[in-house]
Structures are given as structure tokens and as C-alpha cells.
Amino acid sequence: MTGLGAVFRPQLPPERLRSIACLADDAGLEELWLWEDCFLEGGISTAAAALAWTRRLRVGVGLLPVPLRNVAVAAMEAATLHRLFPGRAMLGVGHGVQDWMEQVGARAESPLTLLREHLGVLRALLRGERVTTKDGRYVRLDDVALDWPPPPETAVPVFAGATGPRTLRLSGEAADGTILTAVTPPDGVRRARRLIDEGRHAAGRTDAHRVVVYLLTATGPGAEARLRAELAAEGRSGVPDLGAAGDAAAVAKAVRALAGAGADTVILQPTADEPDPEGFIRFTAEKVRPLVP
Incomplete structure (x- = not known):
């Protein structure tokens, strides 16, 4: 079955999160995804x-x-969430937006190297291993292990956000799943899957690798205009088969297209100017979910 969820966009103030999360839970929505965008809201705290x-x-x-x-801090935070809420927390890591990283004085000369080192060590720490990596370019630990790693029976997948070919291959090699942005049409998902599989093959991995894709979605009055405006702002107005606007049938069709291209889970991403975030959650859970196999 194709997984389905929705995004709580951090353009909403943090105090809106409780009502939306509780509504998603009550409505039977499977997943709610949060973003740690500069300089809006923290991912772990939310x-x-x-x-x-x-x-x-x-x-x-x-x-x-x-x-x-x-x-080490990322591993501590992730392990804490997994022990408090077994099987319910999902963590993705990525390069970050380079302009933002520059703005806060944290930009790496080689974002790919940093992500590779981070993924390897993060997954090892969450497996309960003791790690020493004194020769890392960016990640250097000396005899570090978590005192409270996730229980061995708890699955702790680590996702990587990826767009470019090298990062997609790295995700297949070093992560347990991949997050694709909302500017990924079905053809982009197929391409990403091929690159991810290249990385998995190179690393000799045969375990499952879950691909999560955001789908920019607008419904209700002015849906088409809101979708087109956001795509234009992203410079993507000319990309075919990108986003979905309209009723549940139209959105479900777009979800099925992404699933057919290789997405395991599709997360509906409302436009930044969505006028009814709670209504969007109900729409996802009650209207779209029954139409997605």
C-alpha cells in the first residue's frame, strides 16, 4: 500500500501544531512531516x-x-525520540540550503563529504555501536557510544534528503530511505530510483529502501491559481506533471502517478498560503486516502 501523509509547514506559528497534529491523529492520517527550515521552527522540538x-x-x-x-547530538535526540515513542519517529538529514548554511557560518566546503560521514556515524550510533572516527574530514568522534540507544527491536531508519545525482547515489549507499522534494515529477522519481539503486548496488545493500516524495497540493477555492503561483515562485512553472490541484480524485491521481514511478510514500505539501490547514488535513485523511490503494 502506498503511504500517505501531510506536511505541517513551518510558515505556520508553532502554536498551531498541536491542533493540527491531534486532528491528524484523530482523522487516521498515517504520517505528519515537519521541516527544520531556517529560521522558522526546530525539527526535534516540534x-x-x-x-x-x-x-x-x-x-x-x-x-x-x-x-x-x-x-553525536543528532544521535542522542533521535535515540530519545525512538525510546519515548517506539516506531513513530522518522528522521531525515541533508545538506541544508547552502545560502542558509553560509548565513549562519556553518557552510561546508564539501557538503557531500559531510553528509557521507554524518550518515555513517549516525546510523552506527543508533545501532548501539561505539564509534571512533579521528580521521574524518568533518565528523570526528573519540570512543563515543550512546548510553540509551534505541532498543534492538526498534527499527530506526535514517533518511537522507537528496536531489542531485551524487547525493541520490549516496543516499542509496549510506541511508535507509530517501526524501524527494515537491519539485520532483514522476519522471524525476524514476530517475531518482535508478540512482539510488546504483548506490545500493555499489554498497552491496539488499535491505529495503523507502522513498518519500512531497507533492505540492492545493484544493478548494483558487486551488489551481495557488499551485501555479507557488510553482512560478520556485521557477518550476514549466515542469510538466508537477503538483496537484483540485478535488480528491485529481490529487489521488497525482499520488498514484508518483507511486507508480517508485514512491513508497507520498506526503501532500500544502501551498504556503493554504487558507485552511486543518481542512487540508481532513481532506488528505478522509477524501484522498480512500482513493489511494
Whole structure:
């Protein structure tokens, strides 16, 4: 079955999160994804709150920028969430927006090298391993292990946000899943899957690799105009088969197209000017979900 979820965009103030997370939980939505965009809201703090307010909802952070996150701290935070809320927390990491990383003095000369080192160490720490990496270019630990790693029976997948070919291959090699942005049409998902599989093959990996894709979505009055305006602002107005606007049938069709191209989970991303965020959650859970196999 194709997974389905929605994004709580950090353009909304943090105090709106509780009502939306509880509504998603009550409506039976499977997943709610949060962003750590500069300089809006923290990913771990919002995820912890959303998980505490809900009973069954899975909460993803897509994603934490690794230049801002010491890997030991990231592992401590992730392990804590997984012990408090087994099976319900999902963590993604990525390069971060380079302009923002420059703005805060954290930009790496080689973002790919940093992400590779971070992924390897983060996954090892979450497996309960003791890690020493004194020769890393960016990630250097000396005899570090978590005192409270996730329980061995708890699956702790680490996702990587990826767009370019090298990062997609790295995600296949070194991550447990990949997050694709909302500017990824079905053809882009197929291409990403091929590159991810190249990385998996090179690393000899045969385990499952989950691909999560955001789908820019607008429904209700002015849906088409809102979608087109946001795509134009992203410089993507000429890309075919990008985003979805209209009723549940139109959105479900776009979800199925992404799933057919290789997405395991599709996360509906409202436009930044969505006039009814709570209504968007109900629409996703009650109208679109029944139309997605």
C-alpha cells in the first residue's frame, strides 16, 4: 500500500501544531512531516511535541541540516525520540540550503563529504555501536557510544534528503530511505530510483529502501491559481506533471502517478498560503486516502 501523509509547514506559528497534529491523529492520517527550515521552527522540538500529543501518528522530520547538527547530538535526540515513542519517529538529514548554511557560518566546503560521514556515524550510533572516527574530514568522534540507544527491536531508519545525482547515489549507499522534494515529477522519481539503486548496488545493500516524495497540493477555492503561483515562485512553472490541484480524485491521481514511478510514500505539501490547514488535513485523511490503494 502506498503511504500517505501531510506536511505541517513551518510558515505556520508553532502554536498551531498541536491542533493540527491531534486532528491528524484523530482523522487516521498515517504520517505528519515537519521541516527544520531556517529560521522558522526546530525539527526535534516540534517532533517531540507532536508525538507527545498524539497516540498513533507517525511524525517525520524532513530534514535536519547536518552542518547545524553535531552527529553525536543528532544521535542522542533521535535515540530519545525512538525510546519515548517506539516506531513513530522518522528522521531525515541533508545538506541544508547552502545560502542558509553560509548565513549562519556553518557552510561546508564539501557538503557531500559531510553528509557521507554524518550518515555513517549516525546510523552506527543508533545501532548501539561505539564509534571512533579521528580521521574524518568533518565528523570526528573519540570512543563515543550512546548510553540509551534505541532498543534492538526498534527499527530506526535514517533518511537522507537528496536531489542531485551524487547525493541520490549516496543516499542509496549510506541511508535507509530517501526524501524527494515537491519539485520532483514522476519522471524525476524514476530517475531518482535508478540512482539510488546504483548506490545500493555499489554498497552491496539488499535491505529495503523507502522513498518519500512531497507533492505540492492545493484544493478548494483558487486551488489551481495557488499551485501555479507557488510553482512560478520556485521557477518550476514549466515542469510538466508537477503538483496537484483540485478535488480528491485529481490529487489521488497525482499520488498514484508518483507511486507508480517508485514512491513508497507520498506526503501532500500544502501551498504556503493554504487558507485552511486543518481542512487540508481532513481532506488528505478522509477524501484522498480512500482513493489511494
